[in-house]
Amino acid sequence: MSFINKLSAAWATNNSLLCVGLDPDITKFPPHLRNQPAAIFTFCKAIIDATADTACAFKPQIAYFSALRAEDQLEAICDYIRNAHPTIPIVLDAKRGDIGATAEQYAREAFERYGADAVTMSPYMGWDSVAPYLEWKNRGAIILCRTSNPGGSDLQFLTVEGKPLYQHVARLVADKWNTNGQCALVVGATFPEELAQVRNIIGDMPLLVPGIGAQGGDIQATVNAGKTANGTGMMINSSRAILYAKPDEAAGEDFAAAARRVALETRDAINRFRVGAVV
């Protein structure tokens, strides 16, 4: 099944636009996990099992694994998601971008080694740097457009031929690169006005929208700006706010139960502003 069809099915089955981000930071793990041999796998597995029915996608961020030489645990996590929760797409957040020959290897890394359904990448090396990913016809290419960080404005907001650069990226992907319907864009929840502009340019193309939760993006503004006519069209990501939800010790709540509680609250908060969702 293609990435876009798998994502559409997950939106419907789980009644959710929430993407659960997997950014495992050992210093924030519960003390009993920190010194275990495969602590990252154990932590992520518990989060995945606790949140799978609340999510439309899981998004592992590769830097949290490679920084600790834990790519083997990332492989194991991707295998686990595919086997235990096969209907939930895996979005590998790697933000790749390089010349075509190197991009071919990055595509193999994402789609063969990790078995990801989609991978994030930069558009700024142009068509030949993106084309190798699009050879994988049933996988997704998620291209940075208007990122959630304040510094994103340094370049993405520059005016080029009368329009901000991020709008050129949106138009280029929608009109020229998305020939097989496998592209999506990254637009931050921290910039709802730009999110609305991008939605106007790209029609129903999916958006990966990081920036709610720890980065403070407003859920109502995000959903209103980014939803499609049928109330879908987005993977709204939250990582730290779910992974490190404060356990309520008094109620005996463990980290995974706390993550589930916050994931459910976030999914329901998103659904309040959609059409066609059961709240």
Ligand SMILES: O=c1ccn([C@@H]2O[C@H](COP(=O)(O)O)[C@@H](O)[C@H]2O)c(=O)[nH]1
């Ligand atoms: O514009 C972007 C693109 C990617 N990200 C990634 O999303 C998560 C956000 O984590 P939070 O803890 O929910 O803030 C993280 O993996 C980033 O690398 C982004 O934030 N903004």
